[in-house]
Amino acid sequence: MFELDVRSRLPVYEQLVEKFKQLIISEVLKADEQLPSVRVLAKQLTINPNTIQKAYRELERQGFIYSVKGKGSFAAPAIKSVSSEKLDRLTDELKKLAAEIMYLGMPKEDICEILSEIEQMVKGGDGVDTD
Template sequence: MFELDMRSRKPIYEQLVDKMKELIMNEVIKPDEQLPSVRTLATELTINPNTIQKAYRELETQGFIYSIKGKGSFVNPNNQIKDLEKIETVKKELEKLVIEALYLGIPASQLIKLIEELDASKGGGDSDD
């Protein structure tokens, strides 16, 4: 499914949360699709099941997945409202970072170039703007 960087300073469960969110947002994992069980994913990634459980709990808290007792975890199809809230939060955080970058002397053109490069590497957005 994906790989985790065991040498990273970022905790494994956070890496797992980020990877799962990316798969959900890019619709690699579809709404209402069942996620691998904690045990299965722990075996596949050779990490502690408690780490998987912690990541799933975090994803559920953030509204990306929901759980059904005895059945497992599934991708939450009701992300539109939460997505709008998340977009606003990200915009505010991005605004703070851009202001800080400009204050530190990074030219706006360099920031724009960085965003365009990131957009191209992630395959995001429409190219006919």
């Protein structure tokens, strides 16, 4: 299911968080769809169950999944309320990244084109609430 880079400077549990985020955002994992259990995924990836749990805990903290004791962990149906603080932090990070990319020679237009692709991926599913 995943490819982990054990020698990455990015910790394994953070790699897992990123992978699942992408799957949920792109709706490969639909709302309320069950994630593999802590123990099963740990066995598949041949890593410690605690590492999986740490990733799941972080995903739940960020609102991407929810866990029910005895049942399992599931993709959250949607983001209810986003703290403006988090959005600020993310856009701030994006600003720095975009500045460096432009500094290295990529024109704004190219980046906007990339954004269009992303837009399609995020809105790719049928879960667009337009109320």
